[in-house]
Amino acid sequence: MAKKTIACRILDKAGITYSLHEYVWSEDAIDALSVAKKLDIAPHFIFKTLVLRGNHTGVLVALVPGDEQIDLKKLARISGNKHVELVVTKDLPVLTGYIRGGVSPLGMKKSYPCYLDDSAMVLDFISISAGQRGLQIFVDPHALIRLLSAQVTSLTLREES
Secondary structure, eight states, X not given: OOOOOHHHHHHHHHTOOEEEXXXXXXXTXXXXXXXXXXXXXXXXXXXXXXXEEETTTEEEEEEEETTSOBOHHHHHHHXXXXXXEEOOGGGHHHHHSOOTTOOOSSSOSSOOOEEEEGGGGGOSOEEEEXXXXXXXXXXXXXXXXHHHTOEEEOOBSSOOX
């Protein structure tokens, strides 16, 4: 069994039930679609942790389904920015304590405003990084929202109904 990560310990301390899932990762296949395939789950259960920087608010975090693309204009508007952009990969460890392919929304070096795509609300669980490559946490999205004080909103390029 995998060693518990900081993200796992945060969930334990909060009394939140979750399950831990290991997979074999490779540098060329750490994207959400590859992870979903390795875990044998649909890609919309895998939520990518994206770290962005807004021109007014600074660093923020967005969680979006693995099979969707983030709408940067929507996130900018919702977060009170004129524009937002993904932070460069080399800045991830400094800002979060994590590396690309292993960024968890839990246990970052600082607490950043967090936004969760509303598609999570119809799912029994979502899968987020446990804070290291090759390890995912399956958790109830409602519990994660409370723990992260996340704002739930539409964040992707999909058509609004």
